[in-house]
Structure formats: structure tokens, C-alpha cells
Amino acid sequence: MEMLQVADVVAREKGIDRDIVLEAMEEAIQKAGRSKYGHDHDIRAKIDRKNGSIEMKRYREVVEKFENEEEEEVHLITLEQAQREKKDAKIGDFLIDDLPPLDFGRIAAQTAKQVIVQKVREAERARQFLEFKDRTGEIINGVIKRVEYGNVTIDIGGGRAEGYLRREECIPREHLKNGDRVRAYIYEVREEQRGPQIFMSRTHPDFMAKLFTQEVPEIYDGVIEIKAVARDPGSRAKIAVQARDGSIDPVGACVGMRGSRVQAVVNELQGEKIDIIPWTEDLGSFIISALQPAEVAKVVMDEDKKRMDVVVPEEQLSLAIGRRGQNVRLASMLVGWDIDIMTEEEETTRRADEFKTRSEAFIEALDIDEMIVQLLIAEGFTSVREIAETPVEEMMEIEGFDEDIGQELINRAAAWIDAKDKELETKRTELGIKDDLMEFEGLKPEVLIKLGENDVKSRDDLADLAADELIEILGEGSMKERDAEALIMKAREHWFAEEDAAKAAEAENNNEEDAAAQEAPAKAASNA
Numbered sequence: 001m002e003m004l005q006v007a008d009v010v011a012r013e014k015g016i017d018r019d020i021v022l023e024a025m026e027e028a029i030q031k032a033g034r035s036k037y038g039h040d041h042d043i044r045a046k047i048d049r050k051n052g053s054i055e056m057k058r059y060r061e062v063v064e065k066f067e068n069e070e071e072e073e074v075h076l077i078t079l080e081q082a083q084r085e086k087k088d089a090k091i092g093d094f095l096i097d098d099l100p101p102l103d104f105g106r107i108a109a110q111t112a113k114q115v116i117v118q119k120v121r122e123a124e125r126a127r128q129f130l131e132f133k134d135r136t137g138e139i140i141n142g143v144i145k146r147v148e149y150g151n152v153t154i155d156i157g158g159g160r161a162e163g164y165l166r167r168e169e170c171i172p173r174e175h176l177k178n179g180d181r182v183r184a185y186i187y188e189v190r191e192e193q194r195g196p197q198i199f200m201s202r203t204h205p206d207f208m209a210k211l212f213t214q215e216v217p218e219i220y221d222g223v224i225e226i227k228a229v230a231r232d233p234g235s236r237a238k239i240a241v242q243a244r245d246g247s248i249d250p251v252g253a254c255v256g257m258r259g260s261r262v263q264a265v266v267n268e269l270q271g272e273k274i275d276i277i278p279w280t281e282d283l284g285s286f287i288i289s290a291l292q293p294a295e296v297a298k299v300v301m302d303e304d305k306k307r308m309d310v311v312v313p314e315e316q317l318s319l320a321i322g323r324r325g326q327n328v329r330l331a332s333m334l335v336g337w338d339i340d341i342m343t344e345e346e347e348t349t350r351r352a353d354e355f356k357t358r359s360e361a362f363i364e365a366l367d368i369d370e371m372i373v374q375l376l377i378a379e380g381f382t383s384v385r386e387i388a389e390t391p392v393e394e395m396m397e398i399e400g401f402d403e404d405i406g407q408e409l410i411n412r413a414a415a416w417i418d419a420k421d422k423e424l425e426t427k428r429t430e431l432g433i434k435d436d437l438m439e440f441e442g443l444k445p446e447v448l449i450k451l452g453e454n455d456v457k458s459r460d461d462l463a464d465l466a467a468d469e470l471i472e473i474l475g476e477g478s479m480k481e482r483d484a485e486a487l488i489m490k491a492r493e494h495w496f497a498e499e500d501a502a503k504a505a506e507a508e509n510n511n512e513e514d515a516a517a518q519e520a521p522a523k524a525a526s527n528a
Contacts, residue, residue, distance in 0.1 A: 004052040010120060017123075022047050024119030029054060033099065043099070056099040083365075117255050128161045129196035133189045139210045140200070140202055144180045152176055154184065154200065154466050161198060169201035171235040171270050183268065184278060203233035211265045212239065224250045227279040230333035237272055238290060238330045242279035251276045276328075283308075283335065290331040294320035297344060306337040311347045337482070358382065365416040366409060375400065376409075388413035424449060434458040440491065463491040 007021040029045035033056055036041060042059040060077040062288055082089035089095065142154035144161055150167030165176075165184055176182060184200035185207035191197075201207060209226045218224040224243050231237040254276045255262050278288045283390035287308060288296045298311040310328075312320045320341050321328050332339045342350065355377060361374045365384045379398055381387055387409055395406030424445040428438065436459040438448065454473045456462055462470075466482040475479040479487075 004047075004049075014270055019049075020123045020209040021116075021120060022049065024116045024123075024216070024285060027119060028116050029056065037099070041416065054101065056101070058097045060095045060097075062091050062093045062095065064091055069086055071459055084226075125195040128198075129189065129191050131157070132161060132186070132196060132198050133191075136186050136189055137206065137210075138186050139207065140186055140213070141181060144178055144182055146178060147176055152182075154182060155372055156198070161196070163198040165198045165200045165202065169199075169203050169274075171202050174202070174234065174270050183211075202269075203231065205229040205231050205237075207274075208237055208239065208265065208269065211268055212254060212261075215261045215264050216256070218243075218248065218250075218253045223248060224253055224316050225279075228334045228336075232326055232330060234270055234272055236275070236326055236330065238275045238277060238334050240277045240279040240286070240290070240334055251278055277334070283337075287331065287335055287337075287339070290334050291320050291327065294327065296320070298347070301337075305338070306336070307340070308335075309340045309342060309347065311342055311344055312342045314345065317343050367410045368409070368412075372409075384413045388417050421445065428452065432457055437462060447474065459491050459494070463495065 004022075007018050007025065010021045011018040026045045026047055029047075030043055030304075033043040033045065033481050037058070042061075044057055044059060046055045046057075048055070060082075062082045063076050064079055077095055079089065079091055080192060082093070082095055104270065140156050140163070142156035145153045145155045147153075150170065152165040153161040153172065154165055156163045161181070163184065163186070165182075169184075184202050186198060187201050187204050187206070188199040189196060190199070206229070208231060209229050210422050212226060212466055213219045216224065219226060219241075223245060224241055226239060228240040229237070230239075239254075241254055243250040243253075253261075262276065266272060266274060275292065277292070278285075280286045280289075283301065284299045287310065291310065291312075294312055294316045296310055296312055296316075300309040302308065302313070310320070319327070322330075328339055328341050328456075342528055357451055358377055358381075359370065359373045361384065362368065362376060362381075363370070366387075376387065379432065381390075390410065392403060392406045392410060395401055396403055398406075415505055427449050431449070433448060433452040434457055437443070437451070437457065438460055440462070443451075450473060451457070451462065456465065456473065463488060465473075465488055467481050467488060470484045471479055471481065472489060
């Protein structure tokens, strides 16, 4: 009965099934039995689940004859020998012999203990993973067990598991110490050799969203929806909310009576300032709200590039940008578009420069007067290629244009592009630009020529560049650093594919060599 009592205590303490503990004990007894009688014996132990009695038996399989004489009387027995002990024995049966109770020696007892501890630990890890793998995306409370170099280990689930809060996932300037209670967001649960790793965060945007869900009943009930969150942890955040019912004020509900609801979230986030913004499908109106408290004069959007120019009065520029660009950066994260802030004067100068550049390009390419140029620019044409690709029916919709004028402009644009393409092809050949760079998606002909002139003549040459080198070649302001990095990483994709293929081939060769090595002794024995 002591066996059963020990199993009950361990199962309760570790939060695992009693049968798992008993199976671990059975395996430990089997291992001790094999240590005593010989490791080649098939010894099996069974603990009675009602009275705790232990049965230990030896199993021998009945075979026609031994393939190897060394296996005689170990875990096999010939049919002839078996029928002497049991007349009705046949091939495939097992002869079962009772073994006397095992007197555990010190070494056997230590081995049995190690087996039980290992099995219980494995069961505990499996239980932890099953318990927490579906809790990703939850906020959980815990007690800090230790802090090492800013990395925090948290006791969660009343000692049943540990969570890890890495230094970069802690709110800046937040002082955490042993014994503190802390709330954090589970963003990943990973099963590893050393057990389940539960990674937590207090800087994740969804942490703030979940805190609002806990504090605002309307969000929990689904009456108000959180559409987007942007955070600069420990400093400032923006959250966009929308009410499913038009009669409810989503911002007011999140703020609460005298700011009680939002203040509870602010306190948890160590004083992080939170702007609550009403969500709207009208992107222009939404970005105006997102840039508050700055006043916006005009928004110009480029849907293809997901980029917008926001024009503000001179006195509002610093407010719109924010300290160290914080306000515009958070608004950009909230909307998911790139945002350029400029004053009205800068916007006027920029538009004038763009108009002049386009006018000169159209006059040179199409040989037309300024009045037609103004009409084309007013209709939104930005390049000669756009004109060449526009159907004549759309050209006829421009005021003052008929079919003849529209078709003539399209023909002139197409002829100019053909001439330019031939010129670029000749230049490409002279520069020795390779086909893999020519076929690389995302590079315009004029960009290819600039690259070729700077000895970037293949995809590998492009992949070798750093982002700042690419921007320097193309000219300042031609491309943002992150766009340059994305282009270079795309150029490197074939390197990674080649590495993966090489690793797969090496692994396959290793497997074949291992198989050959395993077959060699068998063949040698067979030949002998």
C-alpha cells in the first residue's frame, strides 16, 4: 500500500495522473530486475492498482530455432524446449515465469529512483505544454522567482510552470524584483528538449489591447472592437476603437468615468500615455485623428505605394512629428502606411518641382505645348509610360481631347518608350549587365543602368550590397532604407535556397552512409 500512497502524493504535487507515476515505478522495477538477472532478459513488472502488490515475470518467446546460439535461454526459447515445459506451446507464444520479489540493493534503488524522477519530470513537462499551448494570447498573473541581467523568471499557475520575461519584453525603466506579482502577455509557447518554454511580454501591443478588454466590459462583450494598437513601451501609445452600435461612444467607454478605465491601464503600463482614437473606414479622416493633437491641413494618399503626405501648418509641424518622431511613427504603425509630414510651404515647393519635372519630361517625350501638358498633369498622369498604356477611350474623356488627339498622344508615348528601351538595351549590353539582374522584379530600366554604371551587374552583386550602399548608388531620397533592405534580401533568396538544397543533399548522403554502415556487419555475418 505504501507504493500507492507514494504514487498518490507525487501525482498530487506534480499535477499529473496517478497511473503515469505507477507506470514509472513499474519501469524502474523492470530496470532493476534486468540489472540483477541480465539486461537481455524480457522482464516485466506490474503493480496492482488496488492493493499495491508487485508481480515480476520473465517472458520468453517461442521460436522454431535460434538464429544465433548466443540468444539461447535469454528472451527466446525453441519450440522443442518450450513443449517440455508446456505441452500445447506453439510458435509465437510466450512462456511466462514468476520471479521472486526483488531485494533492492543500494545501486538498484538509486537506479529505480532516477527512472521514476525522469519519467515524472517528462510527464510534468508534457502536462505543462498541453496546459499552456492553447493559452497563447492570454494575460496571466505570476510571482517573480528570480531576475538575472534583466531577464525575469515568473512562477505561473501556482508553481505548476515557469514563464520567461526577457529583458527586451520588459517596460523600460520598470523595476522588477523577487516576490513581486506581475501581469504579462503570453505570446509564444514552445516545446523544447528542456521542457516547455513559455515566453511572456509586457511590451507587446496586444498586452495593452488585452488590458483594455479586462477593464472595459463593452470590449469584452464585443460591443466595441479594438481595430489597431501602436506602442512605444513605457512612453506613449495609440489605440483605435470602433463601436458596432452607432449609439455608443467608443472613446468615452474606454476612458470611463473620470478616466477610471484608461487610468487603470496607464498604471499597469508604468505611466504610458495612451491616445484613444475612433476608427473610421475613411483613411484620410482616420489619419487626421491619429495625428492628434496636431491639426492637419491636407492629406495626399498614394494607394499603390501605401504612402501618404500629410500637410500641416508651420506652427503645428513639431507637434505632428512629436518628440524624436514619436507621434508620426505611432500614427504610421496604427494606419499601416508610410507617412511624410510637411509644412504647407514645403508642399507647395514640392508640388511646383514635381510639376516642372513632369512638364519637361512630357514636352521632351511627346513634343506638345504647355496647355496639353497641364491637362495631362491635372488628370493625374505621372509618366510617359502611363500615357502609352491608357486606352484611347479614357483619353477622350479629358476635356478638349478627341479620338485623334488621344490616339496621337498614345502613339507618340509608345514610340518614345520603344526608343528609350532600345537605348537602354544598348547601354545594358555595353555595361555587361547579366540576365538574372535584368529579370529581377522591382528594378526599373533607369535603375538597372545606374547599378551597371556602379559595377553592380548581376543578382549576386546586388545581394552583396548593404542598404546604405544601394541608396548612395541610386541617389539620396530615391529609396527608404527599409525598402532598400527588402530589395537586397529578395536578391539573396536564391542563396538561402541553395544552402537549404545543399543541407538536404548532405543529410541524404549521411543517411545513406549510415544505412550502408549498418548493413555491412549483417552482410559480413551472413557471408561468414
